[in-house]
Amino acid sequence: MLTPDYYNKFTCIADKCPITCCKEWKIAVDADTNRRWKKLLPPDTVPECRKNLSAYTTKKDGQRVIGLDAMHRCPFLDEAKLCRLVSTYGDSVLSETCTTFPREYHTFHDHKEGMLMPCCPAVIDLWRYTLLDFPQVSEPDALFLIRTSIMNLIQDTNISIEEALLESFYILSELAKNVPITIAKVTEYFSPASLAELRAAIHDVELPAADTWMERNELLQDLSVNYIEEGLYAPYLNPLITLAEQFTVPDDERLIDFNKQLHTYDILFRNYVANEIFSDLLMPEDTIDDMLLHLEWIALEYASIRQSLFLLCSAEGANHLSYETVRDYIVILSRMTGYEDADIREYLENSFASPIWDWGYFALVVGK
Structure with missing residues (x-):
């Protein structure tokens, strides 16, 4: 069984757990x-x-x-x-x-993979300081090579997580238009020369920050509404949604301060997103279109977590983003978005004009 390097380090902390399963x-x-x-x-x-x-x-x-x-x-x-x-x-x-729990297993035609889910605080604790090492399939086909290439982008500290997601979604979208997908084609799209050209093009795209923050705020409220109605995660969601309803577009000073605080947890978030790519981007029997839907969902999760932390950080008197706050909201939002594959597809179909987004909307959600 293929597992990441952190897999065997997990131990349930039982009565010490701040958010019990x-x-x-x-x-x-x-x-x-x-x-x-x-x-x-x-x-x-x-x-x-x-x-x-x-x-x-x-x-x-x-x-x-x-x-x-x-x-x-x-x-x-x-x-x-x-x-x-x-x-x-x-x-x-x-x-x-x-x-x-919190282990998860996927069985492919020639191997089995095991991973840990971010719905457990003790798992997040394993991801805090050092970039994770993920296994590679010994003889990958084109889709596994895509997954590995995207994980490598996420863990490249020379670019932001947002840049890595934007580049990944663009490449996936292009590959989906040019089937059949071959290893040679994937290798070319993720080559240093192709990535440099794509990176420069994305850098020149105007993405209105105000629109991104407003869209994230709407998505966060939409994801939370059913849990609020059922009275679930109330200590976390009630103050958060109150802040979301009072949301105003942040000025540059607030954004700079928040981004500085969030950067403190850059390794943690790279590990979180990379783990989501490893565990959820490619399921058994998936197609390239399925991978696009899964990448959208991963981006939506990440954007919702970022929005939650921004709202809390911007609240009156909140001038420090503690590790415990970051960890706990990763756990809560991960539990809230831990849908089955069919439910993810249904949500995307019901919430958007097309379940497969164009790059522009993906960029609006992710931001720069």
Whole structure:
């Protein structure tokens, strides 16, 4: 199995976790686990004791999940933020979701890949200081070569993350117009000479900063509306959306100050985006059009996180962007945008004139 260098360094921090995965989230229960749970009594310390563990599950959005309590917490989570099931029965009682999180696996026709998701604070802690090392497929086809080339751009500290995303989307769009896609063609598009020419052209494009900030603000509010209505992530979203509703286009001084503060976390954000490229840009059976949709979603996630941090940083009296704030909002926005592939496509189809954006709109969301 191919895994990034950080993969085996992960350790759950359990009761030390600032944003537990046992709260405000759908916790899936697979069929095998549910059958076993029908034969197991709940621990004595579980509130509202029921006849068996399966009685604490429910159906939601077509799948069986653990029914959360009135505070949106797993009923098996105790006051010390530890799992009552593990304390009573051991790790083997857990569902597949609880056992694997925050790990994720993709199985391709000739290999399997494992990665960690940014929905866990302990994962973000692994990405803070050093650029990650991602594995490469031993004999890549053209699509895997595209993925590797984009990750290399994201991790190139000589250009900004925004520049890397703009160049990547342009190249993907051009490749999609010129099928079949060959290794030779991909190599040419990502060659130093081609990138230098593209970089110069993008540099000359006028991107009104005010329009970018307004669009990001609208996207952030749109992504948040359902979670606000359900009362989820309230300590994070309620103050954020209040700020978004009061949003005014920032002046140059505010932008400069924010960009300076954000640059402190440049390595962290490069690792975040590169990990999203590794884990989500290319899925089994994907086409180049699928990769375009996934890159749009990654850009939307990144832009929403940036907008969230800008709003918080610009709030009255907020003159320092702490690591904890950056980490926590990466986690929250990642959970909010962690859609299944079909849901991402549906969202893009319902929200935009075309699910595949033109480069101009992509540039408006990403900015410079």
